Amino acid sequence: MITILHGENTLASRKVLVNKIVSYKLMEATEVVRIDGAKTNFTDILQAVESPSLFGQKRLIVVENFFTNPNIKFKQKVLDYFLGNKNLSEIIFWEKRQLSSTIRRKWDKMAHFVEFKIPGNIFKFLDSVRPKNTKTMILLLHDSIVNEDTEMIFYMLVRQFRFLLLAKEDSNNLVKMPGWQSQRFLKQAESFSFSDLKKIYNKLLEIDIGQKTGKAIVPLVTELDLLIANL
Numbered sequence: 001m002i003t004i005l006h007g008e009n010t011l012a013s014r015k016v017l018v019n020k021i022v023s024y025k026l027m028e029a030t031e032v033v034r035i036d037g038a039k040t041n042f043t044d045i046l047q048a049v050e051s052p053s054l055f056g057q058k059r060l061i062v063v064e065n066f067f068t069n070p071n072i073k074f075k076q077k078v079l080d081y082f083l084g085n086k087n088l089s090e091i092i093f094w095e096k097r098q099l100s101s102t103i104r105r106k107w108d109k110m111a112h113f114v115e116f117k118i119p120g121n122i123f124k125f126l127d128s129v130r131p132k133n134t135k136t137m138i139l140l141l142h143d144s145i146v147n148e149d150t151e152m153i154f155y156m157l158v159r160q161f162r163f164l165l166l167a168k169e170d171s172n173n174l175v176k177m178p179g180w181q182s183q184r185f186l187k188q189a190e191s192f193s194f195s196d197l198k199k200i201y202n203k204l205l206e207i208d209i210g211q212k213t214g215k216a217i218v219p220l221v222t223e224l225d226l227l228i229a230n231l
C-alpha cells in the first residue's frame with residue numbers, strides 16, 4: 001500500500017508521519033526504512049522494497065521529498081515499477097509541498113493521497129497583519145489558535161514576513177508565484193518600510209530560538225500577542 005502525504009500544512013503532515021513511524025517501531029518484528037527521495041536513485045528504492053528484511057519483519061518504507069528530485073526519468077522509472085508490482089511493503093511518501101494535479105493523476109492508480117491544507121482562518125489572520133490593525137489581528141490570531149497549533153501559526157507568520165521582505169526588496173523575487181499571490185504580498189508590503197520588515201523578521205527568529213532552546217520566559221502565544229501589539 002502506498003500513501004502520499006502532501007500539502008502546505010507541513011506540521012500536520014509531519015505529525016501524522018512521525019506517529020506512523022513510532023507506531024511501527026513499537027510493534028514487534030517490524031522494520032522502518034527511511035530514504036531521502038530528493039537524493040536517492042532507483043537502486044536504493046528497489047533494494048528497500050525487494051531486499052528481504054531480517055527475520056521476516058514487517059517493513060515500513062518512508063520516502064521524503066521524492067517529488068522534488070530533479071531526475072524526471074528516475075521518477076518515471078519508479079512510477080512504472082510500482083505500477084507493475086502489486087505486492088509492496090507499506091510505503092509512505094512525505095512531501096513538504098502541495099503536489100500538482102498532474103502528479104496526482106499519474107500516481108492515483110496505486111497510491112492514496114492525503115492532502116494537509118492550511119485552514120482559511122489562518123490566511124485571514126496573515127492578510128490582516130499590518131501596522132495599526134492590532135485589534136483585528138489579535139482577534140483573528142486567537143480565533144486561529146482555537147483549532148490549530150500555535151506553532152503552525154507562528155511558522156506561517158515567519159513565512160509571511162519572509163515573502164513580504166522579498167516583495168519589498170524586489171518584485172521579481174516573487175516571479176515564480178501565481179500572479180494573484182504575488183500581488184497580495186506586494187500590496188501588503190506597502191504597509192511596511194523595508195527596515196521595519198527586517199526588524200520584525202529578526203524578532204521572529206529570536207522568538208523561534210527562544211522557544212526551541214527553552215530560554216523563552218512566556219508562552220509562544222504571548223510572544224505573538226506582544227509582537228502584534230508593537231507593529
